[in-house]
Amino acid sequence: xxxxxxxxxxxxxxxxxxxGMAIFAxxxxxxxxxxxxxxxxAPTLVVACGMxxxxxxxQIDISVGSMFSVCSVCAGLLAARxxxxxxxxxxxxxxxxxxxxxxGLLVAGLRLPSIVVTLAxxxxxxxxxxxxxxxxxxxxxxxxxxxxLSQMAGQLVLVGASVVFxxxxxxxxxxxxxxxxxxxxxxxxxxxRLAGIRPQLVTFLVFIFIGxxxxxxxxxxxxxxPQVQPLSGAGLELKVIAAVVVGGVxxxxxxxNLWGAFTGLLLLACVSPALIHLxxxxxxxxxxxxxxxxxxxxxxxxxxxxxxR
Amino acid sequence: MSPAPLLALRQLVKNYxxxxxxxxxxxxxxxxxxxxxxxxxxxxxxxxxKVITGAHQPNGGTLTLAGQRVANLTPSTARALGIAxxxxxxxxxxxxxxxxxxALRLEAxxxxxxxxxxxxxxRAEQWLARLGAEISPEAEVRxxxxxxxxxxxxxxxxxxxxxxxxxxxxxxSLTQKEQRLLFAVVRDLRKNGVxxxxxxxxxxxxxxxxxxxxxxxxxQSVGTHAVGDIDEAGLIRLMVGREVAQIYPAxxxxxxxxxxxxxxxxxCRASGVHNVSFEVxxxxxxxxxxxxxxxxxxxxxxxxxxxxADSGEITLHGQRLTLRxxxxxxAQGIAYVPEDRRRHGxxxxxxxxxNLTMAIHRRFFPTTWLRFGAERALALxxxxxxxxxxxxxxxxxxxxxxxxxxxxxxxxxxxxxxxxLILDEPTQGVDVGAKSEIHKIIRRLAKEGLAVILISxxxxxxxxxxxxxxxxxxxxxxxxxxxxxxxxxxxAAALGTTERGAA
Numbered sequence: 078x079x080x081x082x083x084x085x086x087x088x089x090x091x092x093x094x095x096x097g098m099a100i101f102a103x104x105x106x107x108x109x110x111x112x113x114x115x116x117x118x119a120p121t122l123v124v125a126c127g128m129x130x131x132x133x134x135x136q137i138d139i140s141v142g143s144m145f146s147v148c149s150v151c152a153g154l155l156a157a158r159x160x161x162x163x164x165x166x167x168x169x170x171x172x173x174x175x176x177x178x179x180x181g182l183l184v185a186g187l188r189l190p191s192i193v194v195t196l197a198x199x200x201x202x203x204x205x206x207x208x209x210x211x212x213x214x215x216x217x218x219x220x221x222x223x224x225x226l227s228q229m230a231g232q233l234v235l236v237g238a239s240v241v242f243x244x245x246x247x248x249x250x251x252x253x254x255x256x257x258x259x260x261x262x263x264x265x266x267x268x269x270r271l272a273g274i275r276p277q278l279v280t281f282l283v284f285i286f287i288g289x290x291x292x293x294x295x296x297x298x299x300x301x302x303p304q305v306q307p308l309s310g311a312g313l314e315l316k317v318i319a320a321v322v323v324g325g326v327x328x329x330x331x332x333x334n335l336w337g338a339f340t341g342l343l344l345l346a347c348v349s350p351a352l353i354h355l356x357x358x359x360x361x362x363x364x365x366x367x368x369x370x371x372x373x374x375x376x377x378x379x380x381x382x383x384x385x386r
Numbered sequence: 387m388s389p390a391p392l393l394a395l396r397q398l399v400k401n402y403x404x405x406x407x408x409x410x411x412x413x414x415x416x417x418x419x420x421x422x423x424x425x426x427x428x429x430x431x432x433x434x435x436k437v438i439t440g441a442h443q444p445n446g447g448t449l450t451l452a453g454q455r456v457a458n459l460t461p462s463t464a465r466a467l468g469i470a471x472x473x474x475x476x477x478x479x480x481x482x483x484x485x486x487x488x489a490l491r492l493e494a495x496x497x498x499x500x501x502x503x504x505x506x507x508x509r510a511e512q513w514l515a516r517l518g519a520e521i522s523p524e525a526e527v528r529x530x531x532x533x534x535x536x537x538x539x540x541x542x543x544x545x546x547x548x549x550x551x552x553x554x555x556x557x558x559s560l561t562q563k564e565q566r567l568l569f570a571v572v573r574d575l576r577k578n579g580v581x582x583x584x585x586x587x588x589x590x591x592x593x594x595x596x597x598x599x600x601x602x603x604x605x606q607s608v609g610t611h612a613v614g615d616i617d618e619a620g621l622i623r624l625m626v627g628r629e630v631a632q633i634y635p636a637x638x639x640x641x642x643x644x645x646x647x648x649x650x651x652x653x654c655r656a657s658g659v660h661n662v663s664f665e666v667x668x669x670x671x672x673x674x675x676x677x678x679x680x681x682x683x684x685x686x687x688x689x690x691x692x693x694x695a696d697s698g699e700i701t702l703h704g705q706r707l708t709l710r711x712x713x714x715x716x717a718q719g720i721a722y723v724p725e726d727r728r729r730h731g732x733x734x735x736x737x738x739x740x741n742l743t744m745a746i747h748r749r750f751f752p753t754t755w756l757r758f759g760a761e762r763a764l765a766l767x768x769x770x771x772x773x774x775x776x777x778x779x780x781x782x783x784x785x786x787x788x789x790x791x792x793x794x795x796x797x798x799x800x801x802x803x804x805x806x807l808i809l810d811e812p813t814q815g816v817d818v819g820a821k822s823e824i825h826k827i828i829r830r831l832a833k834e835g836l837a838v839i840l841i842s843x844x845x846x847x848x849x850x851x852x853x854x855x856x857x858x859x860x861x862x863x864x865x866x867x868x869x870x871x872x873x874x875x876x877x878a879a880a881l882g883t884t885e886r887g888a889a
Contacts, residue, residue, distance in 0.1 A: 254747045254754050257740060264735045271690075271724055272744040272798065273716040331735050 083325035083380075084337040087373075091344045094351065102354035110350070116232040116301065118346045119239035120145075120294035122339065125317040126246050127287030129338040132321055134263045134283050135330025136184060136191040141291050141317060143202035144176045145310030148295035150206060153215035153305035162224060169299075170292040176202070177288015178281075185281040199314070206307055215305040224300055235297055247335040259283065264331030319366065320345055323373040345369060390453035391416050392550055392581040393438070393469075399446035400433050400605075407433040408444070409605040415550060415581040420572060422592040422613075423585045425602035426625050426877065427678050427843040431585055434602070435552055438583075439471050440464035452549075470543030471552040476535040478527045484538055485510035485523035491542040513541040517571055533564040540571060544580075551575060552583040557591060558679060569595055587677050589618050589881050601625055622881065626845065626873040634850030635822075635829045641670035641853055644703075646837035647689075647806050652698030657684040658861040662698070666806070666837045671828065673852025673869070674841045676880045681861035682841045683725055686808050689839075690722040691715040702805060716745060721799035723792075725810040725841075731795035734784030738776060739765035741783050741794050746801050768797040772827060789820025796827065807831065808839045813847065825851060845873050 098105040105111070124141050131138050152169040160168070176198070183194040223231025250256035258279050261269040266276040298309060324341025326333030348369075349362050393415040400408040408430050415421050425431050436442040437449070440459035449456050451467055459467075478487050488510045489501075510523035519537040527535060536556060543551050553572070557565045572595060575582055584596055592599055593613055600610040601624040609624050646668045653660035659681045666672040674682045688695045691709035700707045702718060709715045715722070724731055732741055739761045743750050750764070751757060765779035772793045776786055783794060792812060799807065809828065813821040828851065832838050842848045848855055852869045857879035865879035 252756050254751050254756060257736075257747075257756070261733055261736065261740075261744060265733045268731065268733050269744070271692075271712055271722065273713045274744070274747075275713065 083377075084334065084340065086376075087324055087337060087340045087344060090369075091340055091347070094344065094347050098347075098351055098354065102351070105350060105354045112229075112232050112236065114346065114350055115236045118342060119235045120297040121313065121316055121320070121346075122239045122342055123242060123290050123294040123297065124287070124313060125320045125338050125342050126243060126335055127290035128317045129321045129324075129326050129333065129335050130250075130259055130283050131191075131287050132318075132326050132328060133259050133330060133333060134280055135266075136280060136283070137318070137328075138177075138180060138191065138195045138284065138287050139314045139318070140176075140180060140195040140199035140202065141287065142310040142313035142315075143199045143206070144173055144288060144291045145295050145298075145313050146307060147176065147202050147206055148173050148292045149299055149305050149309050150210060150215060150307055152292075152296055152299055153217055156217055156221050156299070157215055159218070162221060165221075166293075166296050169296045170289050173292025173295070174285050174289040177285045177291070180288070181281040181284030184284060185277040188277075191284075203311075210307050212307055214307070217299065217303055217305065219303075222300060222303055231300060235300065239297070243335060243339055250335060255279075260331055316345070317342075319370050323370055325373070325377075327377065341373075391450075392452055394450040395434075395438075395447065396450070397447040398434070398437060398444050398449065400430075400437055400442060401445050407605055408437070410447070411602065411605070411607045412610075413600055413607060414610070415583060417549070417579045417581055418576050419598065420576055420582045420584050420596045422596035422599040423583055423602065424587075424589075424592065424599055424621060424625065426845060429602040429625075430605040431602055432554075433605075435471060435554060435583075435585070438464070438550075438552065439469055465546060468547055468549035469552070470546060470548035470550070471554065472536060472539045472543065472556060474555045474558050476532075476539045478535055478538060480528040481526065483524050483526055484514070484521055484530075487527055487538060488513065488523075488542055488545060492545045509545070510541075513545045514538075516544065517541055517574075531564075533560050533568060536568065537571065540575075544575075548580065550581045550583065552585070554585045555587065555679075556584075557586065557588065565591075587881065589621060592621075593618075618881075619878075622874055622877050626877045634847075635826050641832070642668045642835065644668045646670075646703060647839075648701045650699040650701075652685075652688065652695050652700060654684070654688050654693055654695045654697075656696075657681070657687065657693045659684045659688060659695075660697075660862050662858075662863045664856050664863060664866060666839060668837050669832050669835045670853045671832050671838045671840055671851055671869075673848040673855040674839060674858060675845065675848040675855050675876050676858035676864075678843060680858040680880065682858050683810055684861070685858070686722060686810050686839070686841060689715070689806075689808060690720060716802060719803070719805035720808070721745075721802055721804035721806070722808045723795050723799055723810060723812060725814070732783040732786075732791045735782060737780045737782055738769070738774070738786075738794055739779040742768060742798050742801055745798050750801075764801065768794075768801070772797055773823060787820070789816040789824065792816055792820070792824060793827075796824070800831070804836070806837045806839070808841070810841045811843065812840070813842070813844065845876060849873060849876060 128138065128141065148169045151172055152165050155165050155168055180195055180198055183189050184191045224234065226234065250259070258269070258274050261274055262276045262279045269276050299305060320342035321338045322328060323344060324333065324337030324339065326338060345366050348365050352359060352362055391414045395411055395413040398408055398411040411430070411434060423431055423434070433442070437444050440461045440463060443458070449459060456467070479490070485506050489506045492509070507523050514521050514523065517537055517540060519534070519541070521530065521534055521537065527538065530538065540551070556568060560568060572582055586592060596613050598610055598612050599616070599621065601608050601621060603625060644667060645665045647666040650663050652662045662685060664672070674685070676682055684693070687693045689700070689709065691711045691714050694710050700709065702720070707718050709718070742765050743761050762779050768774065769776060769779065774790050774793045776790060783791060786794065796812070812828070813824055816824065828838060828840065840848065840851055849869065849871060854869055855867045855871060855876060856863050857865045857867060857876055859880050859882050864882060867875060867879065
């Protein structure tokens with residue numbers, strides 16, 4: 078119990094919000110809008126899982142938004158050329174992994190600070206995409222949207238897939254040796270190295286991993302609309318980093334888990350629809366999300382201070 | 387000698403918690419004198435400097451500066467009173483120029499005052515010229531060599547009107563030529579009436595440079611002599627002259643004849659180790675003694691593949707090894723329990739069980755799936771075997787005391803079933819009870835046939851625990867002595883003096 082205090086407190090906050098909604102705006106729980114909300118967040122959840130791994134190794138990747146846009150546009154173009162879904166999906170994942178490998182190579186190979194490296198790739202990819210595409214939309218063939226299923230079925234597939242993925246990855250982080258390496262590198266890279274773990278290799282692979290997940294998330298997003306916007310990934314990095322931090326993953330590495338990141342994401346995602354249902358102006362959304370992030374960071378800061386004393 | 391010394395310490399006492407770091411130090415420094423301070427690791431030299439520079443407050447005794455008794459010395463009043471310290475690693479701002487560094491120490495400016503660049507430059511030039519240093523005031527400190535940085539430090543000290551200059555092992559990283567330059571500066575300081583407290587492990591420097599020498603041992607000053615009145619042997623006797631009070635577990639068996647590890651002319655240019663040759667047999671505890679900076683940890687890092695050797699030959703059980711990484715060393719059956727366990731030994735956030743299996747993942751979890759039950763059982767075995775005091779295998783490493791963390795760190799490496807175990811300062815910062823438990827564990831491991839290399843700065847520990855003692859100094863092996871040798875002999879070898887002509 079005590080070990081998961083941080084995750085449980087976020088869960089408590091989420092529960093409080095949901096109970097509040099049940100009392101004051103029960104319409105929030107009508108199935109179709111709720112399913113739509115979860116569907117919109119499904120790609121974000123997949124990227125947040127990757128981000129949690131990156132932050133646990135004491136790195137950060139702020140280029141996910143740009144990678145997401147690049148993967149979306151490329152996958153859209155391939156689909157428009159008539160590639161079948163079964164080829165577009167792996168292509169998008171592979172492209173993401175490749176972009177992640179570039180980040181990983183610079184961070185782990187040249188030992189550059191990840192915030193600078195991914196800032197550079199974020200700007201490069203975004204502006205490169207603008208230059209090549211000039212802001213043009215890509216029209217998708219019908220069979221891509223909802224994977225050619227009905228909207229309802231498509232939504233269920235997306236939400237289901239993201240949850241299955243979350244559970245599988247969370248279990249793997251705990252039960253597969255690689256997951257523990259990620260934690261060990263994040264808490265103390267030198268101790269890990271002396272114990273025969275290769276911290277640079279772990280870091281490299283984690284960046285490839287988040288790249289691949291971003292490619293997957295781009296596909297999950299692609300299936301939701303008839304067109305690809307070239308700016309579809311803008312702001313994604315802030316959203317996932319916020320979710321992960323609110324969920325109790327320490328930015329100093331080594332601490333936190335995917336369940337926390339999941340709850341953090343849901344909590345932040347609830348803000349916007351909750352405001353609509355409570356008839357509060359939408360301007361408050363960002364302010365409230367910011368306050369939640371601030372609260373989480375301050376709580377972590379106070380807690381570390383107490384532990385160090 | 388003149389009546390009022392620059393600095394006089396009487397019966398100075400300093401405690402850290404329950405540890406008595408200084409327990410009665412008497413020390414005088416005259417104007418125009420170079421007074422050397424000598425003592426083995428942990429004798430209290432650093433603590434004494436901290437008290438003199440006002441960094442720490444003494445718990446008892448008096449400190450008199452030029453006849454005036456001073457209480458509540460702080461770093462800023464110490465500086466105002468003319469006390470300056472030049473550390474081994476100069477504490478300058480590497481990205482600023484020499485003139486800016488000097489200005490930061492010498493100018494009492496507020497944040498809003500205008501900077502007089504020409505005056506700043508002129509003053510820097512003046513002080514550097516006085517030291518005979520050919521350094522441009524516009525040079526970035528980063529681009530200067532180590533001795534040049536020390537000269538800048540000395541210029542700062544003199545510019546601030548220092549009358550007492552403390553030098554803490556200033557020659558540790560200098561070449562011979564640079565040393566001669568530094569000595570000339572020190573002699574010049576002496577001529578100008580500055581009092582210099584000179585700390586060094588190198589006896590020949592003390593005899594070449596100092597007027598008097600004071601020896602510290604176990605936090606006490608045990609004698610002050612004019613350098614003409616004492617020889618090297620006498621100094622060493624003063625440094626180590628104590629009984630080996632602690633009882634060490636007796637060797638229950640003699641080491642086998644099988645050579646486990648053999649080093650031939652091993653060296654590594656990057657870490658300054660050269661031409662090290664010795665053999666360790668199965669079941670033998672081979673102690674590595676020497677002063678801090680002698681190259682012991684560097685040698686251990688070579689054997690564990692952290693800084694690979696670039697010359698010589700290492701064989702383990704007759705098989706020649708190339709150790710390019712810790713993984714390679716682990717694969718060959720070498721285990722290294724590092725010095726700084728808080729930083730590199732135990733991962734504080736992970737549980738004891740996780741810490742234990744960290745180095746044996748591939749063997750212990752061949753299918754990559756973690757087996758928590760097996761891991762727990764292993765942890766419980768080690769907890770019982772090494773008597774680790776803890777809440778259980780799931781308790782985080784950070785919840786343990788220093789001695790118990792050390793046991794976990796040790797257990798992690800025993801779990802790899804090594805052929806060679808390297809222990810680097812295994813009992814540093816560990817309380818007496820845990821210390822003797824760790825000693826018993828080490829003995830038992832040797833008895834079971836493990837080859838052990840024991841690095842320790844604790845002289846009685848090396849002497850009491852080792853079957854043979856390799857004494858290092860200046861990056862190489864200076865001597866191999868039998869276990870139980872006289873502390874005097876070990877210290878003499880560490881300092882690089884021979885008994886010939888001195889006995």
